[in-house]
Amino acid sequence: EQQIAARHGENPSLVLAGPGTGKTTTLVGRYCYLVNTGVPPESIFTTTFTKKGALQLKDRIATGAGVKATDLPIGTFHSLCMRMVREIGHLVGVNEDFDVVIEDGRRLSLLRELNPTSSVDLQIILDKIDRFKDRLVTPQEALAEADRSKGVRLEEIAAARAYESYQSEMQRMDRLDGGDMIMLAVKALLSDADTRARYSRRYRFLMIDEFQDT
Numbered sequence: 221e222q223q224i225a226a227r228h229g230e231n232p233s234l235v236l237a238g239p240g241t242g243k244t245t246t247l248v249g250r251y252c253y254l255v256n257t258g259v260p261p262e263s264i265f266t267t268t269f270t271k272k273g274a275l276q277l278k279d280r281i282a283t284g285a286g287v288k289a290t291d292l293p294i295g296t297f298h299s300l301c302m303r304m305v306r307e308i309g310h311l312v313g314v315n316e317d318f319d320v321v322i323e324d325g326r327r328l329s330l331l332r333e334l335n336p337t338s339s340v341d342l343q344i345i346l347d348k349i350d351r352f353k354d355r356l357v358t359p360q361e362a363l364a365e366a367d368r369s370k371g372v373r374l375e376e377i378a379a380a381r382a383y384e385s386y387q388s389e390m391q392r393m394d395r396l397d398g399g400d401m402i403m404l405a406v407k408a409l410l411s412d413a414d415t416r417a418r419y420s421r422r423y424r425f426l427m428i429d430e431f432q433d434t
Contacts, residue, residue, distance in 0.1 A: 226250040234431070244277065247429050252285045254425060261287045263422060266294045268429035274299065277429060293423065298322070298398040301405035305396070308415055311408040319395045327397060334385045340378040348379035349386060353399030356406060359384035 222242055225235050226249035237243050247266075255261055266281070268274050274295045282289040293300055306316055321327060324346065331342045338345070352362050362380040366372050390396065396404070409416050 222246045222249060226253050230425075244280070244429055247427055248277070248280045248284050250427065251281050255285045255287065259424065261285065261289075261292050263424040264293070264427065265300065265423040265425065266292075266427045266429070267297050267300055269296065269433035270430075271296055271299075273430060298401045301401040304405040304419075305401055305408065308408045308412075309404055311411045311415065312404055314396070314404055315394060317394075319393070320401075321390070321395045321397050330389060331382060331386060334389060335378075335382050338378060338382070340375045344375055345379045345382045348375070349383045350399050352379075352383055353403045356403055359387045 222245065225233060225246050228250070235243055235246055251264060251266065254264060266277065268277055278289040278292075278294050281287065281292075281294060293303070302320065305314055305318075309316060309318070321330075327346060328342055331338075331346060335342070335345075352359075357365070359380070362383050366377045366380040369376070390400075409419065
């Protein structure tokens with residue numbers, strides 16, 4: 221089964237198996253197979269859920285495929301989208317010299333400064349802000365959703381309001397978080413057909429490890 225998946229053709233394929241059964245090994249095997257059949261490593265967009273997992277994936281691919289994985293498109297969704305935002309963020313008004321705030325501790329501190337009297341747990345609010353960004357929902361859209369929803373929970377309203385103040389402060393500081401990376405990369409690609417075509421040509425293959433987490 222691993223060999224069949226690794227040697228799969230160019231159509232989409234989903235590999236489902238339990239923990240420790242060799243899914244990542246299969247993905248690395250597929251990467252090696254593609255490289256051995258002449259696919260340029262820089263055209264294989266390979267991503268996973270955690271930074272630790274991405275580093276391990278790079279090491280295994282470098283060893284198995286005999287490539288220098290450092291500068292190849294292998295990493296977390298956030299880190300690979302950050303590369304894209306550095307390149308094409310100008311399409312959505314992003315300064316290429318932006319600072320990045322990734323650590324949840326710093327983000328929580330910022331929320332605490334902006335919402336010192338919040339009766340809702342700030343970690344819950346932070347999680348909901350991340351879900352807004354996963355759905356490509358802006359602060360204004362989040363507030364509108366809360367206004368339209370009858371019987372909406374207090375934490376939903378608090379999250380929408382906190383999202384607005386949080387995002388305004390992030391913009392004032394010229395900083396972005398992990399959720400912004402994906403949101404802005406998607407919006408930049410949607411904004412320009414030529415850019416979309418260029419990235420489609422650049423990345424012929426997309427491989428996702430730990431798909432259940434993303």
